[in-house]
Amino acid sequence: xxxxxxxxxxxxxxxxxxxxxxxxxxxxxxxxxxxxxxxxxxxxxxxxxxxxxxxxxxxxxxxxxxxxxxxxxxxxxxxxxxxxxxxxxxxxxxxxxxxxxxxxxxxxxxxxxxxxxxxxxxxxxxxxxxxxxxxxxxxxxxxxxxxxxxxxxxxxxxxxxxxxxxxxxxxxxxxxxxxxxxxxxxxxxxxxxxxxxxxxxxxxxxxxxxxxxxxxxxxxxxxxxxxxxxxxxxxxxxxxxxxxxxxxxxxxxxxxxxxxxxxxxxxxxxxxxxxxxxxxxxxxxxxxxxxxxxxxxxxxxxxxxxxxxxxxxxxxxxxxxxxxxxxxxxxxxxxxxxxxxxxxxxxxxxxxxxxxxxxxxxxxxxxxxxxxxxxxxxxxxxxxxxxxxxxxxxxxxxxxxxxxxxxxxxxxxxxxxxxxxxxxxxxxxxxxxxxxxxxxxxxxxxxxxxxxxxxxxx
Amino acid sequence: xxxxxxxxxxxxxxxxxxxxxxxxxxxxxxxxxxxxxxxxxxxxxxxxxxxxxxxxxxxxxxxxxxxxxxxxxxxxxxxxxxxxxxxxxxxxxxxxxxxxxxxxxxxxxxxxxxxxxxxxxxxxxxxxxxxxxxxxxxxxxxxxxxxxxxxxxxxxxxxxxxxxxxxxxxxxxxxxxxxxxxxxxxxxxxxxxxxxxxxxxxxxxxxxxxxxxxxxxxxxxxxxxxxxxxxxxxxxxxxxxxxxxxxxxxxxxxxxxxxxxxxxxxxxxxxxxxxxxxxxxxxxxxxxxxxxxxxxxxxxxxxxxxxxxxxxxxxxxxxxxxxxxxxxxxxxxxxxxxxxxxxxxxxxxxxxxxxxxxxxxxxxxxxxxxxxxxxxxxxxxxxxxxxxxxxxxxxxxxxxxxxxxxxxxxxxxxxxxxxxxxxxxxxxxxxxxxxxxxxxxxxxxxxxxxxxxx
Numbered sequence: 048x049x050x051x052x053x054x055x056x057x058x059x060x061x062x063x064x065x066x067x068x069x070x071x072x073x074x075x076x077x078x079x080x081x082x083x084x085x086x087x088x089x090x091x092x093x094x095x096x097x098x099x100x101x102x103x104x105x106x107x108x109x110x111x112x113x114x115x116x117x118x119x120x121x122x123x124x125x126x127x128x129x130x131x132x133x134x135x136x137x138x139x140x141x142x143x144x145x146x147x148x149x150x151x152x153x154x155x156x157x158x159x160x161x162x163x164x165x166x167x168x169x170x171x172x173x174x175x176x177x178x179x180x181x182x183x184x185x186x187x188x189x190x191x192x193x194x195x196x197x198x199x200x201x202x203x204x205x206x207x208x209x210x211x212x213x214x215x216x217x218x219x220x221x222x223x224x225x226x227x228x229x230x231x232x233x234x235x236x237x238x239x240x241x242x243x244x245x246x247x248x249x250x251x252x253x254x255x256x257x258x259x260x261x262x263x264x265x266x267x268x269x270x271x272x273x274x275x276x277x278x279x280x281x282x283x284x285x286x287x288x289x290x291x292x293x294x295x296x297x298x299x300x301x302x303x304x305x306x307x308x309x310x311x312x313x314x315x316x317x318x319x320x321x322x323x324x325x326x327x328x329x330x331x332x333x334x335x336x337x338x339x340x341x342x343x344x345x346x347x348x349x350x351x352x353x354x355x356x357x358x359x360x361x362x363x364x365x366x367x368x369x370x371x372x373x374x375x376x377x378x379x380x381x382x383x384x385x386x387x388x389x390x391x392x393x394x395x396x397x398x399x400x401x402x403x404x405x406x407x408x409x410x411x412x413x414x415x416x417x418x419x420x421x422x423x424x425x426x427x428x429x430x431x432x433x434x435x436x437x438x439x440x441x442x443x444x445x446x447x448x449x450x451x452x453x454x455x456x457x458x459x460x461x462x463x464x465x466x467x468x469x470x471x472x473x474x475x476x477x478x479x480x481x482x483x484x485x486x487x488x489x490x491x492x493x494x495x496x497x498x499x500x501x502x503x504x505x
Numbered sequence: 506x507x508x509x510x511x512x513x514x515x516x517x518x519x520x521x522x523x524x525x526x527x528x529x530x531x532x533x534x535x536x537x538x539x540x541x542x543x544x545x546x547x548x549x550x551x552x553x554x555x556x557x558x559x560x561x562x563x564x565x566x567x568x569x570x571x572x573x574x575x576x577x578x579x580x581x582x583x584x585x586x587x588x589x590x591x592x593x594x595x596x597x598x599x600x601x602x603x604x605x606x607x608x609x610x611x612x613x614x615x616x617x618x619x620x621x622x623x624x625x626x627x628x629x630x631x632x633x634x635x636x637x638x639x640x641x642x643x644x645x646x647x648x649x650x651x652x653x654x655x656x657x658x659x660x661x662x663x664x665x666x667x668x669x670x671x672x673x674x675x676x677x678x679x680x681x682x683x684x685x686x687x688x689x690x691x692x693x694x695x696x697x698x699x700x701x702x703x704x705x706x707x708x709x710x711x712x713x714x715x716x717x718x719x720x721x722x723x724x725x726x727x728x729x730x731x732x733x734x735x736x737x738x739x740x741x742x743x744x745x746x747x748x749x750x751x752x753x754x755x756x757x758x759x760x761x762x763x764x765x766x767x768x769x770x771x772x773x774x775x776x777x778x779x780x781x782x783x784x785x786x787x788x789x790x791x792x793x794x795x796x797x798x799x800x801x802x803x804x805x806x807x808x809x810x811x812x813x814x815x816x817x818x819x820x821x822x823x824x825x826x827x828x829x830x831x832x833x834x835x836x837x838x839x840x841x842x843x844x845x846x847x848x849x850x851x852x853x854x855x856x857x858x859x860x861x862x863x864x865x866x867x868x869x870x871x872x873x874x875x876x877x878x879x880x881x882x883x884x885x886x887x888x889x890x891x892x893x894x895x896x897x898x899x900x901x902x903x904x905x906x907x908x909x910x911x912x913x914x915x916x917x918x919x920x921x922x923x924x925x926x927x928x929x930x931x932x933x934x935x936x937x938x939x940x941x942x943x944x945x946x947x948x949x950x951x952x953x954x955x956x957x958x959x
Contacts (some may be wrong), residue, residue: 361542417612423540430653446650450643457635465623465631501542 050089057081058150065143108163123371130379134274148178156286195270206253213246258318268338277378285367320346354431362427369420393468420493545605587617644689651685679741693726697756707775712819746790756783761890796872797950803865813850835907861935
């Protein structure tokens with residue numbers, strides 16, 4: 048609750064901050080301070096939920112899990128502001144507005160992690176989406192950015208319509224919007240509820256760019272300013288997944304119901320894994336590769352949604368943290384390299400050993416190599432899926448895809464370390480270096496001892 | 506220099522641990538919670554086989570560092586750092602008693618090697634080591650799925666060795682779980698048909714790394730089968746032992762035949778290694794005391810011998826910069842000491858009596874004989890073929906006509922002399938008196954057989 052209020056307020060304050068703060072740099076510091084306030088406010092609330100959770104007018108339910116997830120999201124965003132905050136100034140004039148939009152997205156995610164009413168879900172998804180349409184088009188004079196924005200807007204509003212339709216059908220079947228009282232799992236599945244659930248699956252799949260609803264992703268990620276792509280591909284995506292997981296975990300399990308959507312979701316996950324990984328293999332630009340890799344990683348997170356057990360909830364928190372930190376870090380490195388093709392990374396290890404080493408750790412984490420956070424993230428979602436029992440084929444497929452992903456992640460590493468070249472690198476400050484090292488430490492610390500994060504849930 | 510000191514220190518630690526192992530083996534166990542949410546513990550310990558392999562690791566790295574003492578590598582800090590990191594991974598693999606920990610160390614040993622090969626290797630190093638990495642990583646991931654499944658079956662939700670070995674899964678589950686684990690180990694060893702990464706990688710890697718790969722790292726696969734596969738899935742292993750043995754024996758004959766026609770000395774040794782490993786993996790699945798003991802002794806001895814061969818190759822390559830045996834010849838005239846060492850090591854590689862290779866191969870063959878006469882007969886062909894290609898190599902490299910290039914070769918330097926003498930001492934000592942080694946590994950094979958019979 049605290050986090051929701053403080054991020055929303057910060058957003059409003061940031062909009063006006065542009066009027067009063069003259070130096071652009073100071074806007075960034077102001078935003079970081081506001082985010083820190085939200086982070087602390089979020090953690091303060093944990094004392095109120097020691098015994099279970101508390102609900103607010105049947106609309107919002109705050110639990111330990113949602114607070115932990117919010118902390119991960121806010122922490123990742125903090126890292127993002129510190130690493131890439133100065134890039135905002137290069138996008139355009141209205142720096143304060145960009146920060147404000149990001150704060151609004153954050154408040155949407157805070158809502159998505161704690162909704163207990165389908166209307167709140169709809170609001171959350173909309174609050175997350177609308178600022179993104181603007182951010183995608185923020186590079187106004189660039190046609191590609193315009194295209195990204197328009198494409199995203201058209202497709203996004205279409206999927207919002209589908210989401211609303213799904214909610215309506217479910218309301219028709221259950222007679223209530225309250226997710227705890229839907230009770231669809233008991234007794235036979237009503238055709239209305241089944242079709243409602245299908246529509247919800249499609250709409251949410253669009254938001255997390257799962258195959259076959261992923262077509263917008265590469266174009267939008269490629270066309271948007273890189274600094275915003277970094278945010279959209281990580282924190283926002285994790286926010287989409289928490290909505291997904293919460294909805295299915297609370298509302299649609301049990302009885303005859305799970306059987307109806309399980310296979311559909313499993314097929315979506317399988318398609319996402321296969322297509323995301325295979326397409327990423329053929330990319331020539333690291334930025335596009337990361338866009339497809341984000342689709343592939345979404346496939347892994349879908350495993351957690353399908354598995355729906357204790358391990359899965361732990362897994363999704365860990366995955367969100369591991370994936371966000373690594374991808375934000377990787378994008379931060381990418382933005383310092385002028386040429387986004389794989390060749391642009393040739394010889395980076397000699398010229399900028401620190402950049403190359405951090406990028407290697409981030410890529411290791413994305414690939415799921417032990418001793419990085421990504422390994423345990425993958426481990427948890429795989430274990431959750433094995434535990435679920437019926438989907439061993441999907442697990443094997445996921446494992447094979449993880450092996451494929453080595454190919455494109457290691458291409459960057461090979462370019463940096465084993466090939467000779469003169470990469471052009473933009474200058475960066477010692478503070479940037481320090482934050483990058485912090486991110487590397489987080490990735491490795493979670494890889495050696497994931498309990499750091501997980502003991503908050505258990 | 507630092508690398509040398511650290512490897513000496515680790516040898517001292519292993520030696521200390523060995524003495525402790527003789528007197529009070531319980532003191533070498535350590536178990537602390539690692540990830541309580543999973544039930545994974547940081548659990549390490551030593552048994553006879555683990556102690557033997559830790560000793561091998563320590564000796565191998567010492568030998569490597571002595572041999573390359575006078576070499577100058579680009580970025581020596583990274584080179585030695587990565588080497589020692591892989592040593593840490595290897596020791597971790599050999600001591601882990603928790604499946605999760607085992608998996609993490611298993612990968613930790615692989616990653617430094619990938620960088621070592623790709624940064625300091627030969628011309629085609631990048632695609633070749635990449636293939637190696639993808640191969641082994643795929644295997645590891647399949648193993649991970651197997652481990653997860655076993656973990657979920659364990660009643661106390663733990664990765665510990667004890668709970669894994671007490672699972673007693675139904676035969677049908679063991680049957681498919683066997684393949685998940687076996688493929689990972691088979692790729693690492695490697696046995697036919699999972700071996701295609703190996704000759705290329707050995708050829709392209711810098712020779713010090715090849716020594717570690719072939720001397721120690723391939724033992725990870727054998728070790729994995731003995732430590733994890735046989736006790737955890739005894740029925741699965743029994744069901745598929747015929748298939749595994751046939752694959753291994755095919756590997757022996759196939760690799761030996763290819764080794765005969767090789768002209769590149771590095772590839773020849775690589776194929777010879779596949780053949781030897783094939784015999785060892787066949788011996789594992791023969792399921793009897795003799796073959797298991799012979800196999801473990803041979804794990805150590807094969808490591809020592811093949812490192813000796815690589816040291817000679819490294820010396821020749823460093824002096825003459827050639828790998829093609831057709832261009833060599835007559836080295837004995839100009840470098841007699843090098844030639845003598847090569848002959849002794851080569852004879853040990855053929856497992857001549859009074860060298861260390863003999864006792865292990867003898868025990869393995871007698872074990873295979875009890876399993877099936879025909880298997881033993883076909884595998885025995887491998888020994889004859891080994892003699893063919895090894896002697897052929899000797900003839901081409903050190904005897905025969907010298908040419909303008911080989912007449913420039915100089916004899917051993919001091920550090921090289923130390924390394925090769927150490928190897929020959931071990932070869933002859935264990936050739937005359939293999940008892941200490943047999944006693945060291947005896948407990949492991951006894952325990953293992955007791956477990957399987959149960």
